Amino acid sequence: MEKQVMSGALFIAAVLKENGVRQIFSCPGAHVDLLLEACRVQGLPLCEAVSEQGALHAADGYARTTGELGVAIVGSGAGAAGTITGLATAMLDSVPLLLLVGQVANDCLAGDCLASVDISNMSMPITKHNFLVKNGAYLTEVIPFALKLAQSGRPGPILVDLPQDVQSSIVLPESFGKKASPETASLGRQTAAALDEAVSIIQNCKRPLLLAGGGATAKGAMLSVRRLAETKGIPVATTLMGIGVMAPENEYCLGFSGMHGSLLANRAVCEADVLIVVGSRFSDRVTGDRFRYGEGKHVIHLDVDPAEVDKNVFAHVAVVGGIEQSLLHLQECLVPGKWKEWQTELALWRSEYQEKYDGERLNAPWIMQRIGTLTKGQECTFVTDVGQNQMWAAQHLQIESPRQWVTSGGLGTMGFGLPAAMGAQAARRDRRVVHIAGDGGFRMTCSELYSLQRQKLPVLSLVIDNSCLGMVRQWQQLFYRERYSASLAPLAPDWECLTAAYGVRAQVVETPEEFEAAWQEAWQAKEPRVIVARIPTSDLVTPMLAPNSPLDTYVEVE
Known part of the structure; x- marks a missing residue:
């Protein structure tokens, strides 16, 4: 300066x-x-x-x-x-x-x-x-x-x-002249001793599992998680915020765990005898019943923030320090374990829980799976709002890296999606941003379409329109005996007119064929576009755990 x-x-x-x-x-x-x-x-x-x-x-x-x-x-x-x-x-x-x-x-x-x-x-x-x-x-x-x-x-x-x-x-x-350089957390003697204890526990276990949270999404930490999994043979589940740490096609990737997590990932967490948790705050949506989460297993918690240790789940070993450095230490000290039986068991479960998609009618899981297929190998970032749309996206999209996945996890902020997509698109003008929202969340901040059009940011918005606040309605159906309070939204806006007011074109689709055609047109357009997919109000996000229940206790849905 x-x-x-x-x-x-x-x-x-x-x-x-x-x-x-x-x-x-x-x-x-x-x-x-x-x-x-x-x-x-x-x-x-x-x-x-x-x-x-x-x-x-x-x-x-x-x-x-x-x-x-x-x-x-x-x-x-x-x-x-x-x-x-x-x-x-x-x-x-x-x-x-x-x-x-x-x-x-x-x-x-x-x-x-x-x-x-x-x-x-x-x-x-x-x-x-x-x-x-x-x-x-x-x-x-x-x-x-x-x-x-x-x-x-x-x-x-x-x-x-x-x-x-x-x-x-x-x-x-x-x-003048003071330049800011972020500090890099290093490993002290106490942390090194904790890591040595962790190595001993992992080396002698039968069913180890890595759980990657938001703290594992930094580039160095992500690469270290992947390397540890692949070289030592340790499977990986993620939290909602850790999606993308492991590529979905990786043989060690089990998907994300929690209230709406995959059956495979949740079962693996339940059956593991050592859980190596990388940068997670143990949200209730991740753990379910926190008092039973660590039963029958050793919990090893790697985190940069000492305030998170033992806050929600007791850790048998706490490793506080730079996550990348901690993972590198484990990488150096661990030898590949004799975990073939565990890996074989997980492979059988993976086959048992293979997802089947219904392409006969328009539904959110099929849409997300289809988007994953249509964008595979292309430069693309997914930004979601909050609610059913968020969970369907987390379950069925194919996220290759953490920076490809942007969502509000801790606060669950409806209306987050569209303005966050604007920021993501401004950051990476060389790649397309796909914004996924429900009709309720989109209505909250749709005025930012004006900003997209003004800045010439070609965000493609997909609105899942089920004429309700979907997740609120789902809870009211399952836990309040279908007593719906302020969650139904039968008066839908005229989507084409609403977006046209900002100079943005919208297409409303009601069948898989209409979605395919609208997607191809919107994807080719180098401008902001909106696709509104109308699905039944009664569609639910499954699987689903009851609040504060163990990870293998699911709500029965007719």
Whole structure:
């Protein structure tokens, strides 16, 4: 960075550029014009969203797709408050985000001024850390540290609250040149001892299983999981957030485990005598009954965050440190076990649980399987919303790598899909982004079609229209004796007219043949497109565990 006197806003933009930020997502508002202008001066591309929540989700989708820092800029007051859902989504899924928020000047902070809100305290529980900068001199410390903190250890969102007079303050040249470099977690003596204990347990077991969570999706960790599985003969199941760590055609890949996980993966978790868990927080949707999850087996937990150890499931061995380094240690010390009998048993189960698809009528599992076939070998990213559409996609798509799969796991944020797809497409303009949503979630943020059309981002949206909030309705059917409350949506919008208002073409399909034709046309188009697939309201996601039940206890569905 050239050492010259500049404003606080220009300094922030210069630091972002120096640290490799290639894209910023924004929603203009009060007290942020100086910062947006500074970004323009520095040549930082701005991708504008319709709402502040959309800007956060877009930065989130960008970060998950690239593995880089996602950056968003929003205005003060209501604009800042509109980021709460996006921050919580990123926090629970450990996504590296930097949110820069405009704020009233320092002398107005306590004066009930227009467009002023205490966003720092509001966001404290749902950010990794946040800063209210009251003196421009502190920017030289805060901004590089915020960049570093968001990406170090367990990643997460950082919020920086920037009063207007701080943005216009003068930053002196001797303060420049601090570049943020995320720290790499290393293995200490205690961690090495825990790994040695883990090696001993694994080496003497009969049925080992790797469970890859969101913490295993970093490139180095993913490659280490794959190498450990293939060279030592250890099968791998994943959580929802770990999908893609193992390619689906890999002989050691069992699919994802949990409430709507595969029968094969869930049975393997139940029958394993050692569970090697890589970067998972043991969500209730992963474990079912947490008190019975570890019964009859040793649980070895590898995680970068010590706060996750023994929080939800007791670990017999806890390995806290860099996940990639921990896996490399296991790789070096383990010798291929005598687990042929276990592998043979899993192969028999795989054959027993082979999925059969019904192509006679339009249904979501068939659609997802068909999309997987049609996109195989092509550069493609899948971004889902939340609900039945998300589970059907997780079960039946063919995800080759973690960066190909973007979804809201921890918070379960409906409306996440479309703005996140915008961020994913802005990150990778060389590959097509397929956005999958239900009709309920799509209605929540469909206004971002305007942003897609304005930015010329060719996201292909697939809307599963079952005229209801599908997962809510499913629970009400199964657990509330079909007493449906606010989950049915019989008044469907005119999809073609709705999307046409934003200049986007939609096609409504009701048969497999109509879907095939619509997909081919939409895929060839180099512009935003929407396909609405109408399926029966009564279709359910199966298999399904009852809440807080063991992983082999399924709800009976007629």
